[in-house]
Amino acid sequence: MLTSLHPTxxxxxxxxxxxxxxxxxxxxxxxxxxxxxxxxxxxxxxAKAGMSLQEFEGLYRDSLAQAAVTSLRxxxxxxxxxxxxxxxxxxxxxxxxxxGAIEFDYRMTLAFEANRWGIVWSPEFIFPGLTxxxxxxxxxxxxxxxxxxxxxxxxxxxxxxxxxxxxxxxRLTAEDEVATLAALSRILKVPVEDIRETYAxxxxxxxxxxxxxxxxxxxxxxxxxxxxxxxxxxxxNVRAYPAGNVASHIVGYMGPIYQExxxxxxxxxxxxxxxxxxxxxxxxxxxxxxxxRGGILALIDKSGALVDTLAERxxxxxxxxxxxxRRDFQxxxxxxxxxxxxxxxxxxxxxxxxxxxxxxxxxxxxPTLFVPAISADNWGKLDADPGHPLVNRALQSAYPPGSxxxxxxxxxxxxxxxxxxxxxxxxxxxxxxxxxxxxxxxWLETGHGSTDVITGLTVSCDVVFYxxxxxxxxxxxxxxxxxxxxxxxxxxxxxxEMPESPGLVPDIAWKRATQGEPWVPGDSVNxxxxxxxxxxxxxxxxxxxxxxxxGGALLRPQIVYRIGEEVVLQREEMGWLPTSVQHLxxxxxxxxxxxxxxxxxxxxxxxxxxxxxxxxTGTAETGETDPHAWFVGYAPAADPEIAIVVMIxxxxxxxxxxxxxxxxxxxxxxxxxxxxTPLPTLTPTPLPQ
Numbered sequence: 001m002l003t004s005l006h007p008t009x010x011x012x013x014x015x016x017x018x019x020x021x022x023x024x025x026x027x028x029x030x031x032x033x034x035x036x037x038x039x040x041x042x043x044x045x046x047a048k049a050g051m052s053l054q055e056f057e058g059l060y061r062d063s064l065a066q067a068a069v070t071s072l073r074x075x076x077x078x079x080x081x082x083x084x085x086x087x088x089x090x091x092x093x094x095x096x097x098x099x100g101a102i103e104f105d106y107r108m109t110l111a112f113e114a115n116r117w118g119i120v121w122s123p124e125f126i127f128p129g130l131t132x133x134x135x136x137x138x139x140x141x142x143x144x145x146x147x148x149x150x151x152x153x154x155x156x157x158x159x160x161x162x163x164x165x166x167x168x169x170x171r172l173t174a175e176d177e178v179a180t181l182a183a184l185s186r187i188l189k190v191p192v193e194d195i196r197e198t199y200a201x202x203x204x205x206x207x208x209x210x211x212x213x214x215x216x217x218x219x220x221x222x223x224x225x226x227x228x229x230x231x232x233x234x235x236x237n238v239r240a241y242p243a244g245n246v247a248s249h250i251v252g253y254m255g256p257i258y259q260e261x262x263x264x265x266x267x268x269x270x271x272x273x274x275x276x277x278x279x280x281x282x283x284x285x286x287x288x289x290x291x292x293r294g295g296i297l298a299l300i301d302k303s304g305a306l307v308d309t310l311a312e313r314x315x316x317x318x319x320x321x322x323x324x325x326r327r328d329f330q331x332x333x334x335x336x337x338x339x340x341x342x343x344x345x346x347x348x349x350x351x352x353x354x355x356x357x358x359x360x361x362x363x364x365x366x367p368t369l370f371v372p373a374i375s376a377d378n379w380g381k382l383d384a385d386p387g388h389p390l391v392n393r394a395l396q397s398a399y400p401p402g403s404x405x406x407x408x409x410x411x412x413x414x415x416x417x418x419x420x421x422x423x424x425x426x427x428x429x430x431x432x433x434x435x436x437x438x439x440x441x442x443w444l445e446t447g448h449g450s451t452d453v454i455t456g457l458t459v460s461c462d463v464v465f466y467x468x469x470x471x472x473x474x475x476x477x478x479x480x481x482x483x484x485x486x487x488x489x490x491x492x493x494x495x496x497e498m499p500e501s502p503g504l505v506p507d508i509a510w511k512r513a514t515q516g517e518p519w520v521p522g523d524s525v526n527x528x529x530x531x532x533x534x535x536x537x538x539x540x541x542x543x544x545x546x547x548x549x550x551g552g553a554l555l556r557p558q559i560v561y562r563i564g565e566e567v568v569l570q571r572e573e574m575g576w577l578p579t580s581v582q583h584l585x586x587x588x589x590x591x592x593x594x595x596x597x598x599x600x601x602x603x604x605x606x607x608x609x610x611x612x613x614x615x616x617t618g619t620a621e622t623g624e625t626d627p628h629a630w631f632v633g634y635a636p637a638a639d640p641e642i643a644i645v646v647m648i649x650x651x652x653x654x655x656x657x658x659x660x661x662x663x664x665x666x667x668x669x670x671x672x673x674x675x676x677t678p679l680p681t682l683t684p685t686p687l688p689q
Contacts, residue, residue: 020086020110020117021079027119028074028090036060044111044118056121063126063136067297067310068097070267084112097269098140098295102311104128129299129308136310137300140271143291144237146318148251148281150327151561157251157282160240162372163218163233165211165225167195170204172230180228184210187221207232212372238275238372246331249361249392250323250498250559252280253370269293275372279390281560284497285321288563292316319564324355332668336661337362337648343387344648345394345538348665351546351634351643353571354555357669358644359539361394363387395500398535399647402620402654403460404630405484405530407548407587410457412483413468414583416475421586424452427463433470434522440466443619457590460601460617462529469528473521480527481507486578487544487554489536494556494574503540506533531621542645545632548591549614549640552577552584591616592637595659602631605659608675612637613666617654626650631658635666642669 023042030038036057040048043056072094079088090106106128109120123130130136148157165188172180181192188195188211199208218225218233225231239254255278257265262272269292270276276290277283294315299307333346337360348358363385369378382390391397413419429447432439442448442462456464472479484490490505504510506527508519526532539557547554556572577584591614593599595606601617615633622628629651634640644665646658667674 020081023117024076024088042119043121044113047121066136066138069094070097071095086110097266098293099311099313134299134301137298139296141294141315143315143318146289146320149322150325154327155242156247158240160238161215161235162212162238163235164209166207166209166232167199168207168230169199169202176229241367245364245366248364248367250280252282253367254282256373281321288319291318322562324559324561330358333358333360342648342651346646347394347538347542348642348644349542349546351549351640354557356557356559359394361392363389365389394538398501398503398537399628400534400620401530401536402618402630404616404618404632406465408483408487409465409468409528410587411579412479415579416479417471419453421454422452424450425464425467426450427461431463431466454586454590458593458600465528466525469525473524477519478507481505489540493539493543497559501537503537504535538645538647541632542643546643547577549634549643601655602659605663619654626652629654629657631662
């Protein structure tokens with residue numbers, strides 16, 4: 001409350017109704033809005049003498065920026081008026097990105113000049129103790145960035161170092177410049193004119209970074225570099241990759257803060273010139289990997305000596321991430337993809353808890369390109385690469401699954417179509433269930449003969465599944481779409497650490513809205529064999545098969561095992577497959593035959609493997625010459641420990657391309673000695689007609 005000692009305030013009329021506290025309040029509200037022009041206008045005329053608006057604003061902006069202040073609140077606690085002067089006691093609470101909330105108390109003096117109350121300003125109204133001979137200085141405390149490991153502590157991304165070669169122009173005389181720049185040009189491999197242009201507009205005392213070099217380059221040239229006038233070497237922490245390019249899509253990369261994101265990063269305590277996680281676990285784990293910044297807000301004199309400490313907060317240590325991956329197994333998966341030379345993806349899950357054991361995408365990229373920041377030239381090459389190496393195909397690309405979808409179709413037929421394991425259909429190689437003008441073929445031109453539905457899954461008979469699709473369509477055209485979603489398709493899997501495509505499960509409403517056409521029986525028939533408009537990601541298919549393997553639980557895929565010392569991996573059920581225990585057992589029987597029975601579509605690829613696998617081949621038509629090759633399965637079939645999907649874009653036939661890769665992954669995971677001779681790529685033996 002104001003305590004006024006002025007007997008007749010009406011004798012001092014002002015534009016602010018004659019009250020000094022109103023000038024204070026207007027000043028504080030303007031400060032909260034960073035309206036420095038209004039603040040300057042509220043100063044007493046005598047306070048403005050010798051100080052321009054630009055100088056006034058610059059001092060505020062520089063001081064508050066140095067303290068990393070993102071916002072402030074101010075209030076007047078009391079005011080006392082005495083004749084032509086007044087005093088007000090204030091409290092200002094500043095929110096600093098590095099130091100949190102900082103509270104200061106001020107005593108502000110006012111004077112009645114030029115027929116109004118004005119603030120007799122001094123730098124102490126910014127920070128207590130600030131004077132013309134002192135400045136605000138923030139000593140940052142930043143934790144060393146945490147590492148990213150595999151489950152066993154083998155490094156994927158770790159602390160590395162680079163040496164920045166820089167120059168202070170004011171320490172470089174004209175006589176020394178020619179020789180110094182010539183030496184720098186030779187060591188840095190940068191033209192002399194480019195070096196000179198870099199510091200041409202710098203102030204004499206500025207340190208101007210020229211180029212980052214590897215520590216070994218710095219060491220080899222240290223004697224020369226340390227003797228060059230004006231040259232300074234500074235070491236900085238950067239990312240290093242102990243296993244090279246392994247898991248680059250998972251680890252992700254770091255990069256500079258973009259201008260449009262600067263304000264948000266500054267609110268988190270970043271200056272804006274740091275490198276931060278941009279993709280993958282580097283981005284998701286930024287709060288853990290970077291720790292929480294702290295610092296000391298101090299006043300220093302012209303010599304740089306500490307005068308006073310205004311505020312202080314310690315940094316919170318960073319925490320490393322331990323993934324669910326096994327580095328050597330991830331490396332095998334990536335190598336197998338690279339050997340084929342075609343784009344593709346491999347996903348391996350633990351069906352017991354949803355842990356991702358391998359997640360590979362090809363083509364890949366070298367994360368070292370982003371250390372310390374990617375050049376425009378390298379970014380342009382990556383962006384223009386037709387193989388799209390920055391795309392994580394395991395999560396972000398969606399494909400028609402082909403015959404691997406027959407698992408869903410069979411489940412729907414058993415549950416909703418009235419079928420039993422003994423239900424049979426006859427395959428003669430062609431099918432005219434939609435009419436002779438819409439005839440369709442089976443992959444086996446001679447046909448599979450009279451085939452029960454479980455064997456139909458084992459031999460992947462298209463005609464069996466055409467019939468099931470047509471049957472389900474006659475009952476309800478949405479049955480297959482509903483079951484597809486029940487098996488986790490058409491929606492993200494729930495992986496929290498990286499973005500993923502939802503894929504697409506078409507239905508009546510979708511086709512009408514997007515194609516402007518009604519759903520027809522042929523759509524259900526195409527969907528029954530995993531074709532048509534259906535699109536799935538490799539991760540979705542892997543999770544689907546993991547659910548089959550574990551008895552029906554759709555688990556959330558997880559790729560982080562531990563954050564620091566805290567184990568965060570926990571089994572999380574997101575749903576259950578819409579099928580009975582009996583029907584699921586029958587489906588698993590059909591999948592077991594794929595690799596163990598002589599007429600199974602992957603028998604020749606799995607022959608001689610000392611453990612039984614269950615799985616499904618897929619050859620998905622794409623409208624181009626070569627189809628996508630799929631294989632998805634789990635092992636051991638009786639007590640599954642791993643579910644794996646292999647997808648090769650335009651790779652050819654699933655049994656001859658994807659299935660052998662699956663086998664090699666199983667051998668690597670279980671430590672099985674591979675066969676010495678290449679596996680034959682034979683056509684599976686058809687059943688008798």
